[in-house]
Each structure stands twice: as structure tokens, then as C-alpha cells.
Amino acid sequence: MSPQLRPRPAPHCDEFDEVGPWSILSIASVFEAGVSTSTRLGMPFVVRSLDDAPFDTEGMTGARASWAPQFWKTYVTATETGISYVEPCRPIRTEVQSLRDEIARRTRLTRQQIARAVGVDRRSLSAWVKGEATPSRAKFERLQALADVVRDIEAIEPGGSTEVLLSRGGGHDLLDHIAAGRLELARNWQSFSGAMPSMTIERRRSTKRPLHQRALDAYLRGELQPLGRATTIRPDSDYEQYPSEAERLMPDEPVRRSRRGYR
Amino acid sequence: MIRADEFYEWHDEPRQGDIVLCGVARIIAEDRHTPVQWESIDAHFVQIDDGWDEGRPLGLAAGIALAMVVTHDCQLDKEWNQRVRELQRAGVSLEQAEREATADTTLDRALGVCPLVDPDDLRGGRGNLLAGKVIGYLPVPRHPENLVDECVVDLTYQCTVDRRDVVKVASISEAARKQLRYALIQLDALRTADLGFEVEAVVGRTIKGVEVPARSPLEVRIQLDDGQVIHLIEQPGTPDDASGRPGGFFTGGQP
Numbered sequence: 001m002s003p004q005l006r007p008r009p010a011p012h013c014d015e016f017d018e019v020g021p022w023s024i025l026s027i028a029s030v031f032e033a034g035v036s037t038s039t040r041l042g043m044p045f046v047v048r049s050l051d052d053a054p055f056d057t058e059g060m061t062g063a064r065a066s067w068a069p070q071f072w073k074t075y076v077t078a079t080e081t082g083i084s085y086v087e088p089c090r091p092i093r094t095e096v097q098s099l100r101d102e103i104a105r106r107t108r109l110t111r112q113q114i115a116r117a118v119g120v121d122r123r124s125l126s127a128w129v130k131g132e133a134t135p136s137r138a139k140f141e142r143l144q145a146l147a148d149v150v151r152d153i154e155a156i157e158p159g160g161s162t163e164v165l166l167s168r169g170g171g172h173d174l175l176d177h178i179a180a181g182r183l184e185l186a187r188n189w190q191s192f193s194g195a196m197p198s199m200t201i202e203r204r205r206s207t208k209r210p211l212h213q214r215a216l217d218a219y220l221r222g223e224l225q226p227l228g229r230a231t232t233i234r235p236d237s238d239y240e241q242y243p244s245e246a247e248r249l250m251p252d253e254p255v256r257r258s259r260r261g262y263r
Numbered sequence: 264m265i266r267a268d269e270f271y272e273w274h275d276e277p278r279q280g281d282i283v284l285c286g287v288a289r290i291i292a293e294d295r296h297t298p299v300q301w302e303s304i305d306a307h308f309v310q311i312d313d314g315w316d317e318g319r320p321l322g323l324a325a326g327i328a329l330a331m332v333v334t335h336d337c338q339l340d341k342e343w344n345q346r347v348r349e350l351q352r353a354g355v356s357l358e359q360a361e362r363e364a365t366a367d368t369t370l371d372r373a374l375g376v377c378p379l380v381d382p383d384d385l386r387g388g389r390g391n392l393l394a395g396k397v398i399g400y401l402p403v404p405r406h407p408e409n410l411v412d413e414c415v416v417d418l419t420y421q422c423t424v425d426r427r428d429v430v431k432v433a434s435i436s437e438a439a440r441k442q443l444r445y446a447l448i449q450l451d452a453l454r455t456a457d458l459g460f461e462v463e464a465v466v467g468r469t470i471k472g473v474e475v476p477a478r479s480p481l482e483v484r485i486q487l488d489d490g491q492v493i494h495l496i497e498q499p500g501t502p503d504d505a506s507g508r509p510g511g512f513f514t515g516g517q518p
Contacts (some may be wrong), residue, residue, distance in 0.1 A: 168313060198312045210303040211379055212329040215284045215410045215432045227283060227429040229365065230276030231340040233347065233357075238337045 092140070093131040099147045100125065106150050108162040109175075117146045117165075117175040138181065145183040149174065153189060164189055264393050265439055267404040272436035277339050277374075277426070280440040281332040282403070282411055284430040287378050287422040288325035297324060300384040300417065304328045329432065330376035330424075331401070331416045333447060339426075342370040373423050379403060380417045401446045406433055416443070418450050437469070 103114055115125040118139050127133040135143070153161040165174045178186045210216075218224050264270075274281075287304060291297075297305045306326030314321020332339075343364045350360035364370065382392040385400070392415050393402045401416040410432050435443075441463075463470055468487040475483055483495040 200310045202308045206303045208303050219430050224430045227277050227431045231343045
């Protein structure tokens with residue numbers, strides 16, 4: 001394992017009691033004590049951020065890693081080894097600011113649009129960053145989901161995330177779907193209909209022989225040619241008009257009370 | 264209706280009145296209603312699910328059809344002429360300018376067409392339609408080589424197509440083109456657009472141009488295609504009670 005993966009103990013977290021079965025602090029303490037992580041395969045451990053996750057280490061060879069973000073932690077599991085990676089939670093405001101800035105950096109979304117994806121207004125998002133308010137878990141998950149989608153899009157279509165996020169399908173863009181909590185739909189952005197409007201084509205059978213049939217047959221036999229271009233030099237006056245002449249040249253339409261005589 | 268031998272007249276160059284084979288399409292509502300006369304044209308319904316945004320679909324009916332070019336000759340090479348003039352202004356010779364403009368395939372791509380339809384599918388009666396008595400429809404006789412059946416041009420269905428996706432089937436005579444223009448004017452512009460045509464009928468020539476000399480506003484000079492010029496002199500009128508002006512050219516002579 002790379003030396004940079006040397007973990008640190010988890011900072012204080014208000015929701016630490018929700019960590020569940022993992023004894024993060026104790027494991028972190030072990031690492032803080034300088035124990036070689038290479039001996040810790042199969043054990044939960046802590047690193048600072050996802051960038052430090054041991055996806056490429058030799059010790060993970062053969063392991064299939066997956067990760068999922070949660071409100072208060074991000075963990076990585078390697079299914080074959082049983083390794084669990086748990087990122088210690090940071091203060092919420094720091095996490096919100098980090099996500100918001102990352103999204104803004106990777107896209108051309110405004111803060112208003114980022115806030116829309118979370119389902120709040122721009123002032124609320126700002127208040128979270130300043131620590132004046134705390135987002136609910138659901139809203140924080142939306143912000144994380146937006147960041148995930150942005151990273152995913154940028155990895156596949158560099159520079160294309162803004163267009164994808166704002167493309168509309170069924171009257172909604174991806175930001176709307178994230179704001180409505182349809183996070184899976186947003187994560188499947190490639191199949192999102194807004195990226196490419198869906199279209200249906202239905203062929204209609206006519207019982208009549210179409211008027212164009214003979215001409216079409218002749219065309220298919222190569223007997224007809226495309227409309228060519230044989231041009232004529234024309235004076236400028238052919239392409240000029242003088243709307244002011246209209247009143248002089250056009251007779252007033254008589255007011256008719258009936259349409260008699262028209263067919 | 265003009266007889267076929269007087270109606271059809273082959274011209275190599277694209278012209279107003281050409282009968283072409285092309286795709287036509289029109290925007291349709293969600294119920295996909297198709298008028299009877301267009302049933303054979305509406306071969307495909309295309310629905311773009313979020314065409315209107317807000318979840319409302321945008322639909323169109325499309326198909327291949329015989330159609331008549333309604334775009335005026337001048338419009339068919341308008342951009343080409345503009346490009347030639349631009350190049351000439353830049354110092355390019357006329358010959359070279361024409362060559363360069365002709366090589367530019369982006370010029371004059373769009374033209375307007377109206378599909379041909381079976382008169383039996385229309386209200387108004389086949390006889391009236393083929394006699395050209397119904398506004399909005401131009402009768403077309405059977406093509407000598409049977410490429411076109413006896414039908415009418417449905418001028419109420421106007422569609423813009425790309426000239427590169429158009430196949431020329433036939434072209435028509437000057438007399439037939441005159442009928443087309445008259446029908447177009449009557450449908451879209453003036454129900455009483457008969458003065459010019461009446462003058463042409465009286466003198467037996469085509470009017471090539473009309474001029475009102477700036478120094479002689481009471482005079483109208485009508486230039487005919489054989490070089491003759493007819494001078495119409497408006498008699499000074501009595502000022503109108505309401506406007507204080509004498510009657511105009513078109514209203515002159517009316518009580």
C-alpha cells in the first residue's frame with residue numbers, strides 16, 4: 001500500500017453513534033500508531049479521502065471494489081477480501097463547500113442551479129457552507145449525488161457535464177430529478193431521455209396507390225435526376241422590395257358580409 | 264384545365280412550377296388527424312416525446328409525394344446571385360465568381376413545394392377542381408409519360424424542402440406557370456388579384472415590368488415581353504370627400 005494511504009483517526013462527528021458495526025476509532029488508532037497497513041487487509045481502516053482509497057494496491061489484486069457515498073461516511077468495500085474502507089466524516093459545512101466547489105469547478109452550473117439540484121435556494125446552500133444551517137440527510141445526499149454524476153459525466157464526456165445535466169427529457173432535466181430524489185435515474189444519466197429526446201416513428205399503410213408511385217419507380221430505375229442548379233444572373237432590383245409601395249399598389253379588400261361566390 | 268401538351272414543357276433548369284418527387288412533412292397534433300386528401304402522403308408519423316418541453320410531444324406527418332415548386336425563379340438562385348455580386352465586389356471576375364458560387368453547395372438549399380393530391384379526395388367536386396375553379400388548388404393534367412396522374416396541386420399544404428433531396432419529374436409551360444402564380448396570389452395574398460392578368464389577357468402579352476416615373480406620378484408604364492410599353496395616364500381626379508385625396512390607381516374610375 002502506498003505510504004500516502006497512511007490513515008488518520010476520524011475527526012469528531014456528531015453522528016458518530018450511527019457508524020454501526022465498525023469500530024472506526026479503534027482501527028484508526030491502530031493506524032495512527034504506525035501499524036503497517038499491508039497487514040490490515042481484511043480489516044476496516046480509515047484514510048482521508050476517496051483519492052486515497054486502495055483500489056490499485058497490490059494487496060487488492062483480485063478484489064472487486066465498490067464504493068457508495070453516504071451522508072456521514074464514504075466507504076469502499078472489496079468483496080473478495082472483505083476489506084472495508086471508511087472515510088471519516090468531516091464537518092458538514094466543509095463537506096458541502098467541497099462538493100459545491102467541485103461541482104462548480106467541473107461544470108458551468110451556477111450556484112443557483114446547484115442549489116436547485118439539491119432542492120433549496122441559493123441562500124440555503126450558502127448558509128450550509130457558512131455553518132449557519134445544516135442540511136438534512138436527504139438534501140446532502142442529493143448534493144453528493146450531483147457531484148457523483150458530474151464526476152461520472154466528466155470521466156466519459158470531458159466538458160460535457162453541463163449540457164447533459166441541463167438537457168431536458170419529459171420536461172425535466174437531471175437537476176430536477178436529483179432534486180426530486182430520483183438519484184438512481186440521475187446516476188444512469190447515459191440512458192436519461194433528456195440527453196437524446198426519444199422519438200417514435202409509426203408507419204401508416206394507405207389503401208390507395210399513391211400518386212407518386214410511377215415517378216418513384218422511374219426514379220428508382222434511374223430515369224429521373226435530382227433538381228439541378230442552372231442559375232441566372234439577375235439584377236439587384238429583383239431582390240429588393242419597398243414595403244412603402246404596398247399601399248399604392250394593393251387595393252383595399254372590400255368588406256364582405258358573406259363568402260358567397262367562394263368555393 | 265390546360266391540355267397536357269400545353270401544360271408540360273421540359274426545362275433543364277429548376278423553375279417555379281416544376282413537378283418534383285420529394286419528401287414533405289407537416290406538424291400535427293397529438294390526435295394525429297389526417298385529412299382524407301393527405302392520407303396517401305402521411306406515410307409516417309414521427310413523435311418527438313419532449314418536443315414542446317414540459318412533457319408535451321411534438322408530432323409530424325411525413326412521406327414521399329409528387330409536389331410542385333412554388334418558390335419563384337428569382338428566389339431559387341437568390342443566394343447564388345448575392346455570392347456572385349459579393350465576389351465581384353471583391354475583384355473576382357464574373358466568370359470566376361459564377362464558378363465559385365456554383366461550387367458552393369450551401370447556397371439556395373431551401374425551396375417551397377406543394378404536394379399533388381387526388382381530386383377525388385377533396386371537397387369541392389372533381390369537376391370544379393380540375394376546372395381550376397376552387398381557390399387553393401391548381402389542376403394538373405396527366406403527364407404524357409404517365410409520371411403524373413390527373414390531379415391538383417394542393418396549395419394549402421406548403422412545405423419547405425432541401426433542393427438536394429428533390430428529384431425533378433417534369434416542368435411546365437409559361438402559360439401553366441401563370442396559372443400557378445395566379446392561384447398562389449389568390450390563395451395567399453389577394454382574392455382580387457386579377458388586374459394584371461386582365462391587362463395581359465387584353466393585350467395578349469406578358470407584363471415584364473411596371474414603372475411609375477418619379478417625375479410623372481400620374482403615369483404608369485407597363486413593359487411587355489415583346490418590348491412594347493403601354494402608357495397608362497391617370498386622369499386627375501376630384502378630391503375624395505373623406506380623405507381629400509383623389510382616387511388611387513386601382514380605385515380610379517370608381518364612383
